[in-house]
Amino acid sequence: MSSVSPRPAPDADAQATAELYSACYGELVAYLRRLCGDLGQAEDLAQEAGMRLIAQAKREAIAKPRAFLFHVATNLARDQLRRRMVSDAHAIESEYEDGAFSPGADHIASVQEDVARVSAALNTLTPRARDVLVLARIHGHSQKEIADRLNLQPKTVENHLTRALAQLGAALSGRRRQ
Amino acid sequence: MNSPDSLLQQAARWHSIASGRDLSAEESRSLDLWLAHNPRHRLAYADICAATFALEQSPLALSAVQPAAAQRRSASRPLLRWSLAATPLLLVLAVVFGPRLQPAWQNLNSDLHTAIGTAHSQTLADGSVLELDTDSAVRVRMSDHRRDIELLRGRLAIAVAKDASRPLHVTSGDVDAMAVGTRYVVNRTDAGTEVGVHEGIVRVATGKGSPVDLHAGQQAFVAADASTAQLSALSGGSDDWTRGVLSVEQMPLRQVLAELDRYLPERVVLSNAARGDMPITATLPLDDPQAALRVVAQTSQLSLRHIPRVAYILR
Numbered sequence: 001m002s003s004v005s006p007r008p009a010p011d012a013d014a015q016a017t018a019e020l021y022s023a024c025y026g027e028l029v030a031y032l033r034r035l036c037g038d039l040g041q042a043e044d045l046a047q048e049a050g051m052r053l054i055a056q057a058k059r060e061a062i063a064k065p066r067a068f069l070f071h072v073a074t075n076l077a078r079d080q081l082r083r084r085m086v087s088d089a090h091a092i093e094s095e096y097e098d099g100a101f102s103p104g105a106d107h108i109a110s111v112q113e114d115v116a117r118v119s120a121a122l123n124t125l126t127p128r129a130r131d132v133l134v135l136a137r138i139h140g141h142s143q144k145e146i147a148d149r150l151n152l153q154p155k156t157v158e159n160h161l162t163r164a165l166a167q168l169g170a171a172l173s174g175r176r177r178q
Numbered sequence: 179m180n181s182p183d184s185l186l187q188q189a190a191r192w193h194s195i196a197s198g199r200d201l202s203a204e205e206s207r208s209l210d211l212w213l214a215h216n217p218r219h220r221l222a223y224a225d226i227c228a229a230t231f232a233l234e235q236s237p238l239a240l241s242a243v244q245p246a247a248a249q250r251r252s253a254s255r256p257l258l259r260w261s262l263a264a265t266p267l268l269l270v271l272a273v274v275f276g277p278r279l280q281p282a283w284q285n286l287n288s289d290l291h292t293a294i295g296t297a298h299s300q301t302l303a304d305g306s307v308l309e310l311d312t313d314s315a316v317r318v319r320m321s322d323h324r325r326d327i328e329l330l331r332g333r334l335a336i337a338v339a340k341d342a343s344r345p346l347h348v349t350s351g352d353v354d355a356m357a358v359g360t361r362y363v364v365n366r367t368d369a370g371t372e373v374g375v376h377e378g379i380v381r382v383a384t385g386k387g388s389p390v391d392l393h394a395g396q397q398a399f400v401a402a403d404a405s406t407a408q409l410s411a412l413s414g415g416s417d418d419w420t421r422g423v424l425s426v427e428q429m430p431l432r433q434v435l436a437e438l439d440r441y442l443p444e445r446v447v448l449s450n451a452a453r454g455d456m457p458i459t460a461t462l463p464l465d466d467p468q469a470a471l472r473v474v475a476q477t478s479q480l481s482l483r484h485i486p487r488v489a490y491i492l493r
Contacts, residue, residue, distance in 0.1 A: 064235045071231035076225045085217045119233035165190035168229035
């Protein structure tokens with residue numbers, strides 16, 4: 001491994017992580033509020049995700065702390081949504097009845113599993129769809145910029161992006177059915 | 179797109195609208211209405227969000243890019259390794275579970291490439307026969323006074339058409355294997371490049387060291403971080419793959435699995451590292467690497483687990 005940058009002391013890491021957390025707290029709550037439709041719940045989830053982020057940063061360096069934070073928060077929300085759906089419908093089959101469903105589920109592992117699954121799903125996209133997706137989501141290009149750069153119709157870019165996202169989402173939503 | 183969108187597709191459409199720019203008040207209200215309509219909508223939207231955050235953390239996403247600037251540079255090292263080195267947290271995950279991504283930019287820059295699990299044989303313009311193994315890519319240049327084949331990744335065998343006025347060079351990074359009329363194999367891995375001669379003479383040059391002549395029945399290995407070639411006797415079966423089989427005699431299990439790993443999109447993982455040195459003797463079909471793995475698992479009395487699209491785990 002040629003280019004592992006020297007790691008700062010864990011304390012400095014944790015300090016930087018705490019600062020990052022407070023910097024995106026407002027955005028995180030707004031995001032979660034939209035996702036769950038409830039402000040109180042959004043704040044609870046944001047705080048829980050923050051605690052997990054900081055605990056994890058003390059254990060090891062996190063490559064993409066912001067994505068990690070939002071991801072953990074999203075997975076907490078997903079668990080909550082699944083629980084709510086089950087209790088609403090009394091007993092919906094056994095689809096969501098495994099161990100990962102409990103409140104104490106290991107969310108760090110679930111984030112890592114999602115990353116592995118999405119990485120695998122990336123491989124199943126057509127090269128064109130993958131290019132569009134990566135340019136949009138990793139490099140932050142607008143759909144118009146991508147259309148210009150790849151010489152595509154804006155509508156085609158949108159379709160590629162939508163289908164690619166849906167395909168990655170499907171790789172995660174099928175997770176509990178193995 | 180006439181069929182009604184699936185829930186995930188609707189969610190993805192909303193997501194790409196919402197993340198591309200700020201929503202108008204009205205759009206914002208319709209999104210909230212759509213989400214509130216049914217908990218399944220919320221869950222689908224949350225799945226899409228989770229996927230995009232996972233994508234941002236995926237080391238493969240970084241290597242899948244083809245930035246215009248990088249396309250020109252003939253990078254001889256896969257971008258993948260840089261991104262892995264930069265993300266220690268994800269390293270283990272990617273090595274163990276990360277599926278291989280055939281570097282699209284490398285394929286674009288090549289004249290001939292093979293997919294994982296397929297081999298290909300081609301007669302070149304000069305009459306030489308080039309065989310490419312699984313997951314390999316080459317660039318071919320023919321001129322009046324020399325013939326050049328650049329091995330970008332993977333493994334090739336070549337039976338060289340005699341043409342004394344135009345020596346044929348196979349280059350792999352800094353290693354240059356030059357032949358006049360002969361048959362030899364060049365194998366490029368992360369660890370280094372191996373050249374094995376089956377007929378004739380091949381002159382192997384490295385970046386700095388002085389060239390070495392290899393005769394039939396000899397092979398040389400140049401490690402990626404060294405410039406000198408280590409000579410040894412040609413190991414039996416080094417061109418078996420051109421016939422679609424892998425014959426091994428007393429080969430350590432670890433090495434057998436690394437060979438089969440080249441033919442599968444999934445990674446092959448030995449979870450019981452202590453068994454890595456166990457010697458294996460077998461003839462394995464490369465056109466059905468999954469069957470080959472089953473044979474290996476049976477011979478070594480390990481259990482084989484398949485996680486589709488991700489990994490084969492022996493333990």
